[in-house]
Amino acid sequence: MSARILNKRQLAPEITLLDVEAPRIQRRWRAGQFIIIRPLEHSERIPLTIVDSCAERQSITMVIQAVGKTTREAVALEPGESLCDLVGPLGEPAEICTGERVLCMAGGVGVAELLPVARAYKEAGNTVVALCGARSDSYRILDEELRACCDELHWATDDGTFGFHGNVVQLLLSLAGPRSFAEGHVIGPIPMMKAAAEATREWGLKLHASLNPIMIDGTGMCGGCRVTVGGQVRFACVDGPCFDAHKVDFDEMTRRTRAYRDLEQIALQHDCRIGLGR
Amino acid sequence: MAAEPPRYKPNPKLPRQALPLLDPDKRRRAADEVALGFSAEQAQAEAMRCLQCRKPVCVEACPLHIDIKRFISRIALGDWQGAHDVISEQSPFPGVCGRVCQHELFCENACVVGKKWDPVAIGSLERFAADHARLRMKELADSYPKPTGKKVALVGSGPASLIAAYDLVRLNYRVTVFEALHQLGGVMAYGIPNFRLPREILHEEIARLQNMGVEFVPDFIVGRTATLEDLFEEGYEAVFIGTGAGLPYLMGIPGENLIGVYTANEFLTRVNLMEAYKFPESPTPVRVGRHTIVVGGGNSAMDAARWAVRLGSDVTILYRRGRAELKARLEEIDHAEEEGVRFEFLAAPVALHGDENGYVREMECIRMELGEPDDSGRRAPVPIPGSEFRIPAETVIAAIGQAPNPTLQKATPQLMTKRGKIVINEWGETSLPHVFAGGDVVRGGSTVILAMKDGRAAARAIHEALSRERQPQEEVKA
Numbered sequence: 001m002s003a004r005i006l007n008k009r010q011l012a013p014e015i016t017l018l019d020v021e022a023p024r025i026q027r028r029w030r031a032g033q034f035i036i037i038r039p040l041e042h043s044e045r046i047p048l049t050i051v052d053s054c055a056e057r058q059s060i061t062m063v064i065q066a067v068g069k070t071t072r073e074a075v076a077l078e079p080g081e082s083l084c085d086l087v088g089p090l091g092e093p094a095e096i097c098t099g100e101r102v103l104c105m106a107g108g109v110g111v112a113e114l115l116p117v118a119r120a121y122k123e124a125g126n127t128v129v130a131l132c133g134a135r136s137d138s139y140r141i142l143d144e145e146l147r148a149c150c151d152e153l154h155w156a157t158d159d160g161t162f163g164f165h166g167n168v169v170q171l172l173l174s175l176a177g178p179r180s181f182a183e184g185h186v187i188g189p190i191p192m193m194k195a196a197a198e199a200t201r202e203w204g205l206k207l208h209a210s211l212n213p214i215m216i217d218g219t220g221m222c223g224g225c226r227v228t229v230g231g232q233v234r235f236a237c238v239d240g241p242c243f244d245a246h247k248v249d250f251d252e253m254t255r256r257t258r259a260y261r262d263l264e265q266i267a268l269q270h271d272c273r274i275g276l277g278r
Numbered sequence: 279m280a281a282e283p284p285r286y287k288p289n290p291k292l293p294r295q296a297l298p299l300l301d302p303d304k305r306r307r308a309a310d311e312v313a314l315g316f317s318a319e320q321a322q323a324e325a326m327r328c329l330q331c332r333k334p335v336c337v338e339a340c341p342l343h344i345d346i347k348r349f350i351s352r353i354a355l356g357d358w359q360g361a362h363d364v365i366s367e368q369s370p371f372p373g374v375c376g377r378v379c380q381h382e383l384f385c386e387n388a389c390v391v392g393k394k395w396d397p398v399a400i401g402s403l404e405r406f407a408a409d410h411a412r413l414r415m416k417e418l419a420d421s422y423p424k425p426t427g428k429k430v431a432l433v434g435s436g437p438a439s440l441i442a443a444y445d446l447v448r449l450n451y452r453v454t455v456f457e458a459l460h461q462l463g464g465v466m467a468y469g470i471p472n473f474r475l476p477r478e479i480l481h482e483e484i485a486r487l488q489n490m491g492v493e494f495v496p497d498f499i500v501g502r503t504a505t506l507e508d509l510f511e512e513g514y515e516a517v518f519i520g521t522g523a524g525l526p527y528l529m530g531i532p533g534e535n536l537i538g539v540y541t542a543n544e545f546l547t548r549v550n551l552m553e554a555y556k557f558p559e560s561p562t563p564v565r566v567g568r569h570t571i572v573v574g575g576g577n578s579a580m581d582a583a584r585w586a587v588r589l590g591s592d593v594t595i596l597y598r599r600g601r602a603e604l605k606a607r608l609e610e611i612d613h614a615e616e617e618g619v620r621f622e623f624l625a626a627p628v629a630l631h632g633d634e635n636g637y638v639r640e641m642e643c644i645r646m647e648l649g650e651p652d653d654s655g656r657r658a659p660v661p662i663p664g665s666e667f668r669i670p671a672e673t674v675i676a677a678i679g680q681a682p683n684p685t686l687q688k689a690t691p692q693l694m695t696k697r698g699k700i701v702i703n704e705w706g707e708t709s710l711p712h713v714f715a716g717g718d719v720v721r722g723g724s725t726v727i728l729a730m731k732d733g734r735a736a737a738r739a740i741h742e743a744l745s746r747e748r749q750p751q752e753e754v755k756a
């Protein structure tokens with residue numbers, strides 16, 4: 001169904017928050033689940049994590065980094081306009097333990113996707129330590145919201161303009177070690193998730209990673225989203241998107257997410273030629 | 279209905295009219311429909327071949343029991359509209375079925391003319407009647423009063439649900455069809471290529487239901503967006519599950535996750551539903567290299583192979599059995615060959631090999647021979663040791679079958695299933711009261727017409743269940 005945009009807010013350069021009307025999804029979603037949208041009639045279908053919801057307005061929140069054609073189409077829409085299609089909630093909810101000291105790690109737009117998981121951990125009575133990474137101070141997002149649900153929130157910036165100077169995995173290594181945490185969740189760019197998994201392999205930590213492979217239908221119908229976890233092929237859209245970070249074949253996933261890089265360039269050039277590009 | 283005597287003399291000895299086809303060279307670069315349809319003269323000539331049997335076995339053989347004899351007589355008399363009206367008594371989808379139904383297995387297989395000569399081209403005549411009624415579709419639908427009765431929910435918008443919708447709305451039920459994808463039609467929208475089933479035809483025939491008062495809700499996954507229980511709470515009094523068999527089987531060989539390796543579902547969804555054949559005008563790409571190998575022998579294999587040809591690839595279909603065992607529609611196999619698709623029979627993939635960047639480059643295969651008959655009664659293919667060989671492949675498409683879509687079942691554990699398929703009784707009812715099912719989700723991969731047969735049977739059972747005088751349920755107060 002199409003979904004009306006109620007609110008739009010720029011969180012950082014290229015990162016936009018949208019609240020959209022979606023009463024059924026608002027009632028049913030759990031942390032870790034996602035939706036698929038098609039901003040315009042002829043857009044691609046893209047998955048987006050559900051970040052938050054509001055019962056009063058019967059809306060859900062998504063945070064979009066405008067990096068490609070479809071995400072740009074989405075953030076170009078204004079409140080009052082509608083996303084052409086929105087379907088969900090998709091995927092399995094994140095596994096949330098109780099009464100533990102838990103690690104939450106995210107980088108880039110993943111920080112927004114981490115928010116509902118951090119909240120769910122907190123609500124389940126865990127002590128939540130969040131480590132978040134951004135390119136630079138101006139790229140830090142949802143600081144206030146995270147602070148409200150985390151016992152500790154640490155930032156790392158690539159250029160050192162705020163908090164720790166370096167990336168989140170370096171920050172993690174500076175703050176913690178084996179047995180610091182019982183469980184954790186990591187969301188972000190693949191290299192960061194991979195590095196987090198590598199760094200904590202011997203820590204006795206159960207680390208969940210929210211994967212973001214290429215998806216089409218998001219209903220388990222095409223297999224395009226397949227990932228290898230512990231030597232087994234899984235469909236991220238229905239079996240995931242959260243999997244044991246220590247078992248995910250991140251190298252394969254990296255290759256598969258790059259499968260259309262060259263063709264995406266062709267599409268962008270095409271749009272420039274006919275004047276659609278920005 | 280009383281049989282009308284034909285007012286012309288049938289002539290079964292006339293040769294069966296050949297369906298005009300788009301030139302194979304023209305097909306290779308376009309998504310245009312391949313089968314062009316009969317001209318009026320051809321249709322009339324072909325209709326004259328029908329014997330107008332006293333006991334029309336073709337009607338019996340048609341799973342929808344379309345009055346084939348009567349609609350053909352209308353065509354013979356030049357009354358196209360009348361022919362369409364006759365078909366409409368049973369089916370609102372002659373444009374679809376005239377193109378994709380396996381007539382050779384049903385009506386044309388039963389056709390008495392076929393005992394001695396070629397059977398009457400019933401499928402092409404059905405299509406002819408449909409193509410000449412396209413302009414009347416709106417008017418036809420509007421002649422029905424809008425439904426006011428009880429609410430029935432149909433899950434999935436494939437052929438099973440669509441025919442159930444047609445039958446139920448005519449019985450005055452308020453019908454809602456919930457579809458997971460953004461487009462309606464099930465496999466007919468995401469699987470079957472436009473060059474076999476132009477989307478205007480599908481959309482028009484679905485729009486006819488819409489105009490009759492059937493409500494369609496896309497982007498709605500039952501089991502996720504709402505549960506089965508939610509639907510009953512929202513006032514639906516019966517639910518039909520026609521969610522199809524969309525879960526693709528994987529080959530389970532090394533290298534399957536290399537770039538350029540697709541399931542037929544992904545490949546076809548990209549090309550049909552997301553219109554990747556128009557890339558970069560349409561934003562979803564598909565990767566088709568110089569050599570494409572399609573693994574499998576059913577309709578999906580033919581469709582994927584024929585699309586790959588149109589996207590400029592050199593295409594081979596690799597099938598572990600022989601030609602006689604191919605499961606696709608005969609016409610599709612012929613058309614694939616005309617378009618230059620090569621067949622490699624009695625061979626199966628063993629492994630895929632890629633380059634350092636993870637792109638598939640080669641398929642390693644093994645020769646097979648046919649051994650003893652298996653469960654399906656067909657001779658089982660057995661690998662011949664030491665017969666491995668390699669072929670270049672930059673695109674590999676696995677079209678080796680599908681299992682039922684599991685989403686609804688997962689969210690409804692009380693629903694009885696057997697190896698993923700929903701179990702139903704002889705009336706099409708599942709283990710849950712007032713929940714019915716049919717089509718591929720019950721049968722596994724099947725055909726459009728059998729899905730429709732199930733949808734029709736379920737509609738009848740739903741009508742019986744809901745029109746039965748039921749004891750009003752006393753609400754127990756605590």
Ligand SMILES: Cc1cc2nc3c(=O)[nH]c(=O)nc-3n(C[C@H](O)[C@H](O)[C@H](O)COP(=O)(O)OP(=O)(O)OC[C@H]3O[C@@H](n4cnc5c(N)ncnc54)[C@H](O)[C@@H]3O)c2cc1C
Pocket residue numbers: 378379380433434435436437438439456457458459463464465466469470498499500501520521522523524546577578579581607683685686716717718719723724725726727729
């Ligand atoms: C490529 C291909 C070509 C084919 N060619 C032919 C042919 O030429 N002739 C022929 O007779 N048969 C053909 N078939 C087989 C035929 O298409 C199927 O047997 C038929 O479509 C099954 O109909 P159905 O109604 O059971 O389900 P489907 O057509 O599979 O439709 C099911 C629909 O339900 C939706 N759905 C699934 N789960 C949910 C949910 N939880 N909530 C809401 N919606 C849901 C799906 O998205 C889908 O749209 C072909 C199949 C394929 C894959």
Ligand code: FES
Pocket residue numbers: 214215216217218219220221222223224225226235236237238
């Ligand atoms: S996106 Fe198609 S199966 Fe997951």
